[in-house]
Amino acid sequence: MTETTKVAGAAAVSLSGIGKRFPGVIANHDVSLEVRPGTVHALVGENGAGKSTLMKILYGVQKPDEGTIVVNGETVHFSSPSDAIKHGIGMVFQHFQLADNLTVLENVVLGAEKLHGIGDKAREEVRRISKAYRFELDPDELVEDLGVGERQRVEILKVLYRGASIIILDEPTAVLVPQEVDALFDNLRELKREGNTLLFISHKLDEVRAIADDITVLRRGTTVTTVKPDEVSQHQLAELMVGEELPSPSTAESTVTDREVLEVRDLRLTDVMGRAVLSDISFKIHAGEVLGIAGVEGNGQTELVEAVVGMVKPTSGTVELSDEDVTSWGTRDRRESGVGYIPEDRHRHGLLLDAPLWENRILGHQTREPSVKGPWINRDGARKDAERIVEQYDVRTPGIDTTARALSGGNQQKFIVGREMSGEPKLLVASHPTRGVDVGAQAAIWDHIREARRRGLAVLLISADLDELIGLSDSLKVILRGRFVGDFDPKTVTPQQLGAAMTGAQAAEATDPGQQAGNVRRPDQGDGPTDLSTGGDA
């Protein structure tokens, strides 16, 4: 490991007065941070608070407009990640930066070929690190064959290979289930024991309290305060993060009716190689019901959504909308018969980024009122309705002629939700509907969904946010390797149980008493999403 040349008691990393602007937005201003060596320092804040930007500045991907960075007592100016790497800083990005077609070894060695060459010596080093931290990685395996947890370990290995002693982790648990989070935290504690300093970005407060030694809160681009986990309650921390009280996703009475809106029977989908991506998928959704589907990314949820929406043809099985067999129908016909679709990736599937908002109103609805009249586009109709959506869903934009790209993620999502809910759809397929959306907008979207549900909307909800699933759903299923492996009642299930089903493992005994208390949630206690509070004060 790298030796850290530090003055006794000095911070490993010290940021003061950091500021960063992008065209039209201030990402960071006057941010100050002191990280003690050999500790886990958490950086919390809601989406858009500026945490990622700050860490990118520390890693040299971005340059600060003002402020100073001091690493191990030395003032530094990074112009690229290689500078940061030279000072012993490594970053594990939230979205993994791995080349699928290259092997683990090639991915690790890239950019650091001088350290151990690119042949056997490097291979040995990779094996050594993997063994030391029990990563269990094979250097010659193609990255595309690895699972999510393994990929994350490759990312950490990359960082260790380069001798990093200050490791930044950006939302590392975003894609992990509770059991994998435990495994990760074990790895992190091991790293800390070896003398490394860890910077942990998250907006999941219970996890943060479980692993961090110090917590710095960021809000709207600036530091609010730095506290220790035992100095402050989860609730107080949440308030510091958000600055105001927030509603919860939970609901009271049931609105489920008997009328079936969607029935899927024995759906099966195989890929080009003949592997089963979905098998024996059968379920029903009634008017007024929200069916939530939980699962680790890559277990067939995306394909299930695409099969229901009509973007992919199943190998066998049927899809029925209101007792009509639509299995052979394309997306357009299904949409016309009343299916709304909030896609998982709004930039790729939900918007034409370079088109104005009113044209985006037409997208997905280009065969129906009010966007069209016969074969012609009805400009006035589309524009008027775009304005309605902007108002009803509180989309912050100067006007409907603004290009979609210029809006923030949350506003884009609100617009999409508004668009998909227009025309009184019968079925809403919502895939991660509040991903990347800040808490205020998230609550608003939940409200709209609940309102529509009261009016008889059926919802197929896919989400990685277990709290969203538990809070919004009337019934819950878990998908694993293309099959349903569990039915749960949202009113009684715990995230631990869901996590166990999602990974196919036995429910792990909670090893950390803090976690045990923190993870059991009752939806109707309404203290807010688990991000912000739990059943009791620690």
Add this chain to the structure above:
Amino acid sequence: MNILRRTALVLAAPVLAIVVAGLLTSIVLLTVGDSPAAFWETILSWPENRSLVNIINEASVLYLSGLAAAVGFRMNLFNIGVEGQYRVATFAAALFAAQAFLPGVLNTVATIMVAMLAGAAWAGIAAVLRVTRGVSEVISTIMLNAIAVSMVAYLLRRTGSREGQTIVTDTIPESSWVPGLPLLPDSVTEVYGLAILAVIAGVAFSVVLNRTRFGFDLRATGQSESAAVASGVNVKRMVLYSMLLSGAVAGLIGMPNLFGVSHNYGSTIQTGIGFAGIAVALLGRNHPLGIAGGALIFAYLSEQANPLGILAGISPEIIAVMQGVVVLCVVIAYEVVRRYRDRLEQRSVAEALDASGPSGSGGSPTKEVTA
């Protein structure tokens, strides 16, 4: 952004490109010992009426070619095969018209239909390969260009007759000819009667693309195929329609000349229009008005370059260089301007939002990753 600023931004790129291209061309001339001054003098002299007519004719043909390419470009399809489609279509049209199955004007109209069908069919081959086998339409259309040359040559040998050094198809009956428009006095040549096709095609292009559902689907697929799929567009069908349409428009390219001047298809048919059309489409940013501008500029340059050999001792080929450089400069300039415009917009959006009060839903514009 107000209208003045918008217009300025739109024109900035092509103007910048032409200036840079002019500079570079002058440098190339200097390196081989030619005189840039003589070059510019010839190029910038006001054309005689005869030349003006030629320019209009050439521009209308270039316009059709550019439009054909643009239909594909709007869908992110690169129909480099306009040249081959035009050749096949013109040949088929000449054959059909000479048979005179229908009398007079009807023959003309029917022939135009045949030309469009033939062009569409030739483009359709590349489309089918792309849709069923994923073959890049860039390579397949280029291959089809070469195949078209051989195939038409073969068919011409079998169906045509010798006329001096060339082989030509039978002449179209006079009743189907389209008279020229004597727009300008003192001009030996007349404007093609069918130059009007360019205008009709341009208007149709604009209307279909911007005002119809089909046009919306087409533009959406070109902007973001994934979003179009999620919105219900059948992309494979769209690719097919778009290539067929592109080929159909390409089929029109040879019509003005066929019915106005040559009245048959011969081995001396004008070549290179297909590629020039691609350049013109890029120059005009695939917009009907822009393409018109580009066509006029290219036609002007080509026509004015003709006397370069005699008047200035410079090879007319230099024009091809200038045209090529213009295209490259223009696409670079468009990229730069586009990015500048996006930044401007983001800034003005943020300013507008700040002015209207604190935002309840914060977060930065699309640049920031979902975190």
Add this chain to the structure above:
Amino acid sequence: MTVSPPQQPEASASLVKPTTARSYRIWLYIGVLLVALSTTRVFTGADDITSAGTLRAAMIAAIPIALAGLGGLWSERAGVVNIGLEGMMILGTLGAGYFTYHYGVWVGLMGAALFGAVGGALHALATVTFGVDHIVSGVAINIIAAGVASFLAEALFTGLPGGGPTQSPSLDRPPTVTIPGLDGFTSDLADKGWFLVSDLAALVNALTARMSLFTLVALLLIFGTGWLLWRTSFGLRLRSCGESPWAAETLGVNVYRYKFIAVTMSGVFAGMGGAYLALVASSGYQNGQTGGRGYIGLAAMIFGNWRPTGLLTGSLLFGYTDAARLRSGGESVHALLLIVGVALLAVAVWQLLRGARVMAAVGAGVGVLALLWYFSTDTIPGDFTQMTPYVTTMLVLALASQQLRMPAADGLRYRRGEAG
């Protein structure tokens, strides 16, 4: 979620595991092909399809395509699609024409590389520095190159003895190399006309007698690329730019620099392909002599799954069909119809076994058509043999496109600072 590492067969000092299985398969394919050709020769009496002359001509026809494809490989492995190879090749022919006339073949080769590099650098400037769409830039480069070449040809070659506005004077050829002793023996054996033995002899003769030094240079470059890109750090970094430039960026790789180098090098190789075309395959520069080889090179690259050995194989395929038609035109291509027809039927059967019924039907249909054509005619008209390389390209692309894997970030627009 545990991973048990597979047994490591043997220590290797390289990044890439040895691929012994693949090299076996290549020999198998070559063997099958030789047998098929030999059988066809005996059956149809079209002796020229496996003559030493044809095989040598096949190699000569293949190399320009291979060099162009090599350029495409460098560029696309770094993530930039290069449609402008044709234009860069044209520049290469011009450079070779000019520099060879004044300074000899080796300076001619360098000159061609230089001219090609200029084209490559332009493409790099547009796509890497400015982020222009790759195909648009490539098309623009082709337009420029064609114009520049015809303009400069007129300026440089008119007035020279044997030259004119569209062609250079006759140029020197690069020296050739012959392995002594083998030439006479093998060509005698080849003339005997024995099944398979004579064909093998012809093959050996083609490879060992009168081989141009440029061919050796080209082969060196092709195999050298394989070593450079897969066994060195430079190569790893370059390939990472084509697989995931954002990952490379986060690891401190200067992605712009590698892309720029790769695209410029692609121009160098295309230019050299042009030099080969002008000096070995022809006797000098001629307007339009590239005839689409830049694009065929791309097809060879795709066929070869973006790997040098595959690229060479694809180029030889195209080169062979081109050579066959050039030498005995109608007769040879006519005989090839037989092979194509039989091969398509075989493919159709295989597709049927895999369950791809539509593909099998199409394959069978085309195969039957080819055979019908063969049996109902004696020869193929000149116009159609002209098309052979182009039709072959399309056929190959149509059949091969599915199982291939191109670099993951190929053709994508990359801007610095978007990582993470």
